Amino acid sequence: VVSGSVRVHRGVRSGPRVAWRVVSGLCWSVLPDVPACGADGRACGWCDPASGGVVAGSSRQMAAVAAVPPLTTLSPYFTSLIEQAKRTKALHLPNAFLSAVPAAVFSQLTDLQRLDLSNNELTTLPAAIGTLTRLEELWLNGNPLVTLPPELEGCSSLRVLDLHNTSVCKLPKEVSRLPMLVDIDLRNTPLKPRQAHAYEHGTVGLMTTLSHRDERRSLKQRLTKRLVHEVYREAGDSDEGRAAIDAVVRAVFIEFTDFGELRSLIRNAERLFPEHPSDADAAAIRRTFRQLKRENEMKKLAAEVELKLRAIYFNMIKPETVEGVVHAIYRVITRLEDIKFLLHYATKLFPPTPEELTAEGLFDNLQALRRKLKEERDAAVTGVFNAMRAMYADQEPAKVRGVAEQVCRLFRRVEDLKQLAADAPEFFPAELTALRPAKVHARYVRAQEEKNADEEF
Structure with missing residues (x-):
């Protein structure tokens, strides 16, 4: 229950009396005939110091507490919090049993940098949250919050977003548009599988997934608009034609996954799409696009x-x-x-x-050089394989060959492959089971950098 500025947790009813535990630690004389608590160093008539901050009163007195206006309309306490927040740029309203964010937060605290609304009863945030453009930290943990408004993207300075222990199951794509966001806490939230998997890689992984989804949806909307208003203008005027266009867009987005290609497709839509949407074949459009x-x-x-x-x-x-x-x-x-x-x-x-x-002679030279380079590389790869086979004589040759090919794919220059074969014990581990191609490549690159640095010195 929130009674004025007196924040209390409901206790157990015992006979005609009710026990209440004080959370705020201060009573602000909002009840008739109740002196301020702590104003002169003494407890008010409702507080029992021996009970560790338990307010005891009759049922009638407790009803009086419940009748006090909510926190959002209290002038003495809440107004003092607002005034303090104007100076400090931070507003802390945790454990206040709020079911809605007070409107004064958005109307009077436009420069707010930190907002703590943790452990309340919020199920949604108002769209006005987007007006807090200087907000850097937003704490919403411990609320039965289900979703976030897309207007959150207006909080362009947001760095920290705490949502742990909430009911948020899906973040809106607009979150990816927050350029400063580096820390999202989503522990103990029922995230949907795709976002949950992305969050396994931390905030960066989640933001990358959301950004990808946002970009893809934006491109889909752009293509739909281009087809409806330009390529298939007549068909776009009917429900049947619009349904056909939507089907074409869905099929195209299955065929095209690269965003750069999708942008080019949208720019050249009139050249790539057939005259009628019913004739559009996504695979054929893909072939034409590649050509x-x-x-x-x-x-x-x-x-x-x-x-x-x-x-x-x-x-x-x-x-x-x-x-x-x-x-x-x-x-x-x-x-x-x-x-x-x-x-x-x-x-x-x-x-x-x-x-x-001559063009023919040039083409002959090209083919000859390509064959020569391939032969040189094949020989270098065989050299690496032979060096590894000597090191791992107890392993099956086919297995060693497979690992050698994986390692060699990481090297572009034939000279590097020759050097790798010559100094194999320096770069390969003693046991084949411990070999990781990427680590072998990294070890080689590091050795070359050190060698070059020594030569320059």
């Missing part, structure tokens, strides 16, 4: 090939012929991966003079 994406990348790389030609044959090739050479190369080398390979190893693939350059 267009490949064509766009090829066009971008054509400019790089032209620059590479000009650099390699500086003062040896006529500028007006470069574009034609690029077109000839693209007629023979058509795979995106091959064009990227060509740019990466250009100095090894292009002949010494432009007169020797």
